[in-house]
Amino acid sequence: MNARDEPTGATGSAAERRRTPPPPSHATPSGIEVPTVVTPDMCAGSAVGRPGQPPFTRSIFADGYRGRLWTFRQYSGFGSAEETNARYRFLLQQGTTGLSVALDLPTQCGFDPDDPMSAGEIGKVGVSLATIAEAELLFRDIDLGSISTSFTINGTAAIIYAMYLAVADRTGVPRSKLTGTIQNDILKEYVARGTWIFPVRPSMRLVADSILYSNRETPRFNPISIAGAHVRDAGCTAVEEMGYTLANGLAYVRELSSRGADPNNFAQRLSFFFYVHMDLFEEVAKFRAGRRLWARLLAERHGVTDPRALMFRFGVVCGGSSLTAAQPYSNVVRVAVENVAAVLGGAQSIFTCAYDEAFQIPTEFSAELALRTQQIIAYESGVARTVDPLGGSYYVEWLTDRMEEEIRKVIDDLDRYGGVERAIEDGYVQSRIAQRAYARKRGRDAGEEVVVGQNYFRGSGQDDDFGEIFHMNADTGRRVCARLRDVRAARNEGDVQRYLDRLAVAAQQSGENVMPYLVDCCHAYATVGEMVARLKGHWGEFREPVRL
């Protein structure tokens, strides 16, 4: 018997499926009570200001999307480098304007494909990238000088960035022309996403090394994307998502400042990344409040005066845990609403999840539909015609003010605890998020939050229609391992060991930047696992505080 056929709770009896949903809540999902009418006096003191001027409530650009639309950046990657290269070329043909590389878990956690820890994981949630040989295949026939590339990579971000630079060096693309982003936000990995490797303090050093090196070598590249998306998907509210993210951002600013760097310069290249979930106005207000608060915090706490350094640039993903496996076609509608929220909030790049993303790697069909959603909103809806079209709305300005107050409280709480680094080492943030996720799940189970097709309005027969199924190439792991063996056999072992030794020495010296050593290792065909092992040798590994 199929285990899913057994009777279950809220999804259970026909009577339960047909029960009446509660009336729409008067509070936002973050718990902000919303009045029936917002009157002009309730938002009279709002710092609305002008688009393009600090604190940028309305937009970081004076002309909004008129100068340039957001980047359509569809996250993709699976299997081997050749398979992913083929999907990228498909997406580019369909009009995607930025690549977004998904990497598999062994690459993200610093294990080579032939490591026992990698068994069963190669190419599963992204592409396997063990050496520069794979990276060259991944970007074959793609001009890195003209297309921006973003990498969702954290624990091994510095290594993958080094590999990207090495590929550009070999294909003759000047480093100064490279655009794109590495996520490189290790703090949230300890809290929500789990691809940490080293302890918190040496990880912060590695992040700072890569940012400082990138500012110098690839000035148009974003060396970090400080991400709230993952804590949000783990169960946080929109307020907490923004609060934890800005707090992490401030921790990186402190780390970089302690290295003698000027925030008026490096802050120009800090970028952010969030989820958009379904509560449209709260999401818009979250982005407007976050944009304003970031500018204010940098000015208040770090004396930043250059307006370019106060600009809060962010990408988003629409979908994630707001999507359901039940009645999956409804997800197309959800993603469209979220996409509109992202545009009204002023996002610089948008990734729309495919409707089947809740349960599988998207098929070519569903991936194309997700991209079409963005194109329809960009070119048919007219929503991007004028900058910040909701600016001056009594409700939106009032909610923006309330969100900013609540977000500040989250940051203040972490400050009182002794900073995010300590809160993470102790497991304080992790425990808060788990408790929040538990309460949210209980609320959903009780029917307090309506998810159409999941806890209400279920049972129309659409449930079983999953559409096309994506089939992973079962042979990927074997082929990736075989090619790694070939690379190891062909490379100059003396060079590899010499460069790895130099990397290890650099890691031991706190005044040294490890980035150039990583680039040398990549050129010599050292593997991600070998580089990580050398760094672990000196820095050790993070010890996860397990607290429920």
Add this chain to the structure above:
Amino acid sequence: MNVHPLAGKRILIAKPGLDGHDAGAKVVAIALRDAGADVIYTGLRKSPEYIARVAVDEDVHAVGLSILSGSHNELVAATVAALRELEAGNVKIFVGGTIPRQDVPQLVAAGASGIFSADETLDAMIERIRAALA
């Protein structure tokens, strides 16, 4: 209704493989604890062999595996094998995460006593675990 339907049961919640998404595992761990079970949570990135060893050392009735990386077929089979290796094949295995429904029969055949999805309520999950351990 019994407020502690899992009283007296010992359950290990484990994250096999490299997947780092632990929100679901922690929510389930808290729910089982609130239902009266003694719950042990392994933390991230544990091998099937490690999980089986902890299951035996802690003398648990059941192991809950949380997998969102698509590696469930390999990791469930490996955990079942590791438990049998330690002569603990009687320990029940439950699986949660992002499991495509076409994979459910294979996991059941491999020895999983129940597969849970995020759509299911915590109370329904607890009831199914209680029934399976009765």
